[in-house]
Amino acid sequence: MQSDAGGSATITATSHSPVCRSSRVPDFILHHYEISPFAAKIRAMLGYCELPWLSARTTPMPPRPLVDTLAGGYRRIPVAQIGADIFCDSRVICEEIAALAGRPELSPQSLDGTQRAFVDRAEMGVFFSLVGAATGWPLVRKVVADVGPLGLLRLLRDRKGMREGMSPDARPPQDGTTVVQAYLDDLEVRLTSPFLNGEQPGLIDFSAWHGLWFAIEVGGKSLLPAHPQTRDWFQRLAHLHSTKWRDISADSCIAAARDSEPRALPDSSDSDALLGQPVSIAPSDYGLAAVRGTLVASLPQRFILRRETAEAGVVHVHFPRARFSLEVAG
CATH class of the missing domain: 3.40.30.110 (Glutaredoxin)
Structure with missing residues (x-):
């Protein structure tokens, strides 16, 4: 998968061909x-x-x-x-x-207590706030292109049921916009090196990145103009994964x-x-x-x-x- 902060959510590859049945099955x-x-x-x-x-x-x-x-x-x-x-x-x-x-x-085992708390926040309250921020016609068009109009209705019904079944501590925050803004401000302060993990990315980077990927690449939202350090970090991660x-x-x-x-x-x-x-x-x-x-x-x-x-x-x-x-x- 390869993308950038202004692109679309696509998967690309340096090699892409159907798998043929053989005696050797690749690992992952x-x-x-x-x-x-x-x-x-x-x-x-x-x-x-x-x-x-x-x-x-x-x-x-x-x-x-x-x-x-x-x-x-x-x-x-x-x-x-x-x-x-x-x-x-x-x-x-x-x-x-x-x-x-x-x-x-x-590995999650590499995180200290402070990093683990940050990752938990990024993948729960912040994540659901970013999913909410992604709502709009760009997201609808991508879903319809993938599963069709009836599939979109089924997906909305499925996600509604998932939200209703959430535990109280997993429910999205009421003021998602405030949560996202505070998160971006926090990232901007934390990014004193190329990555949150330092000179090379770690789990903390990928965990902090994927919710933003959904809002920006899938939802088409412009979230990073006022956060240059975060924008550059986002693009570094987006260009790592060919x-x-x-x-x-x-x-x-x-x-x-x-x-x-x-x-x-x-x-x-x-x-x-x-x-x-x-x-x-x-x-x-x-x-x-x-x-x-x-x-x-x-x-x-x-x-x-x-x-x-x-x-x-x-x-x-x-x-x-x-x-x-x-x-x-x-």
Whole structure:
């Protein structure tokens, strides 16, 4: 994906060709749609790391038959896949990219307490305020071009239901315009180096960037003229992410899972009483659809569930602990 502060939300690549079925399945599959802000965050990070990846396009709203088969009904995008391991939520996906690229600064574990609080603010209250700021005809035209007029109506109904199901602490602020202005002012002060992380971008940069990407690139809003440091930072990130990607079909995604074994479980599983039991896991903030499976790993930062379907065989589905709730399956 490549864009700039005045361009449109498009995905470009240095290499783009359909994937052919072969004995070798490339490692990293991203299930995403073009205007998803959190998917933009992951695409930009993959490009910065110069990691090749496979693009499995999905729709902006359920039903998503392929993702449902692999991730058991998890409804948020993006989802990443490496063989028979499925990664839900961008926090877990960032951990995987950090490990693949040897860049620990891209992992949530690299953040100190102050940075973590900033990222939480950027990806909750500020993010939803920026999504609200993006509302307008440029956004409507992009959605209609992607899913058609009826798809737009379905998307609006879907997002309305998602908002109504939000936990109180996840609800968008009442005065989104004030929140966005304060955020831009804060970024302008923080940007004393090329990136928030210093000379090279870190997770804090990509987390602070993707909500602005949605408002500016997808919503067509002009937010940065009065914030030159933030504008330059935004453009640096926007131009980092030229990368190699290829399309992959749904059948090939299923084959990648079916023809692989989940990777070995970490040795650091704790003594969680639910290990080996049927459980249900769901986000605790928004998009609250639950996934069922058998808990096979309970780690300091993530849960791993075992699921089995006739189509994909056995898969391990990874979730972060933060902002997710785990309970015995009813």
